[in-house]
Amino acid sequence: MSNHTSTPAPHVLPLRLYLGVGAALLFLTxxxxxxxxxxxxxxxxVVALAIAFIKAxxxxxxxxxxxxxxxxxxxxxxxxxxxxSVFIVLTMFDTLERGAVYDIKARPINPxxxxxxxxxxxxxxxxxxxxxFAAPTDSGAxxxxxxxxxxxxxx
Amino acid sequence: MSDATSGHGxxxxxxxxxxxxxxxxxxxxxxxxxxxxxxxxLFGGLFVAYSxxxxxxxxxxxxAHKQLNMQLGMINTFVLISSSVTMALAIRSxxxxxxxxxxxxxxxxxxxxxxxxxxxxFEYHHKFELGQxxxxxxxxxxxxxxxxxxxxxxxxxxxxxxxxHVIGGMGLIxxxxxxxxxxxxxxxxYTPLExxxxxxxxxxxxxxxxxxLLYLIG
Numbered sequence: 049m050s051n052h053t054s055t056p057a058p059h060v061l062p063l064r065l066y067l068g069v070g071a072a073l074l075f076l077t078x079x080x081x082x083x084x085x086x087x088x089x090x091x092x093x094v095v096a097l098a099i100a101f102i103k104a105x106x107x108x109x110x111x112x113x114x115x116x117x118x119x120x121x122x123x124x125x126x127x128x129x130x131x132x133s134v135f136i137v138l139t140m141f142d143t144l145e146r147g148a149v150y151d152i153k154a155r156p157i158n159p160x161x162x163x164x165x166x167x168x169x170x171x172x173x174x175x176x177x178x179x180x181f182a183a184p185t186d187s188g189a190x191x192x193x194x195x196x197x198x199x200x201x202x203x
Numbered sequence: 204m205s206d207a208t209s210g211h212g213x214x215x216x217x218x219x220x221x222x223x224x225x226x227x228x229x230x231x232x233x234x235x236x237x238x239x240x241x242x243x244x245l246f247g248g249l250f251v252a253y254s255x256x257x258x259x260x261x262x263x264x265x266x267a268h269k270q271l272n273m274q275l276g277m278i279n280t281f282v283l284i285s286s287s288v289t290m291a292l293a294i295r296s297x298x299x300x301x302x303x304x305x306x307x308x309x310x311x312x313x314x315x316x317x318x319x320x321x322x323x324x325f326e327y328h329h330k331f332e333l334g335q336x337x338x339x340x341x342x343x344x345x346x347x348x349x350x351x352x353x354x355x356x357x358x359x360x361x362x363x364x365x366x367x368h369v370i371g372g373m374g375l376i377x378x379x380x381x382x383x384x385x386x387x388x389x390x391x392x393y394t395p396l397e398x399x400x401x402x403x404x405x406x407x408x409x410x411x412x413x414x415x416l417l418y419l420i421g
Binding site for chain 2 (some may be wrong): 060061067069070073074081084088091093097103108110118120121124125127131132136139140
């Protein structure tokens, strides 16, 4: 048993470290804005996310002290990142590749939903209802599949 | 030692069910990290929604994102990063028993948070005026292409939930400011301040991803 009154001296990081990390974060923000103005096609997203991950790593390591703290906190944080990655990656496999297996037909989730009652896209004329997801009319409510955009764009 | 003792031979802040201050502090930090884990997953659901709808409507996302004011988003990123620095320095000052400086840095953090929300208010106000609103409330006519309301649904849900977290963080920082002025913290005990810092940095972290994903679609 340790002494009850023992209070370990806090681990104080140098002031220059905090200011340096802050400056690096501001600099990386400028970098990501500048690069976003250069058209790189699909690489824009990759670069933006890469810079965001570097910034996140700086915040977590130094502002949140994970670099110095007990490993347990790092493990908990990693579980979050890992779970989130699985969540996103598996969902994207499904949503991007589903068209290769089935013929996807988009249709209203709930044809009686209030949002299909009124024309919400006035730019496309009064008769057009929810764009892409044309709601079934009263007469043809049974045939959902004939109405609506075929599948996500990009296919 | 400067910290008060409660008469039982241990510091006043130490709960009876912990064997020492170090154990109490690490237990509190463990709980905070578990909470931050749930926060990551809460926002994670919205990031998944973002990924799906952007994958389905890449052109619409590109066109709709031009409606956001990139300059204001960038300024808000600077503001939030600065607030994270001041928060970290507030805790550092407490570690060095420099309470006056802690108070100043906490006030600075609060001010940065307020500036962030004010800028966000102007952005929201502009979009309300134009009718660039989520779902069925979307009445803006200046965007061609299908389903632009989806982008604004996601924009408002993500930045709105983040904004609520900023407001909550301001409440916590204000409380920490009060407790610091009441002399309730010392280099031996500043756990609530440290946990508030962790929360505040996570709010900053989420914005670090929201900014490029919403404002900088290439």
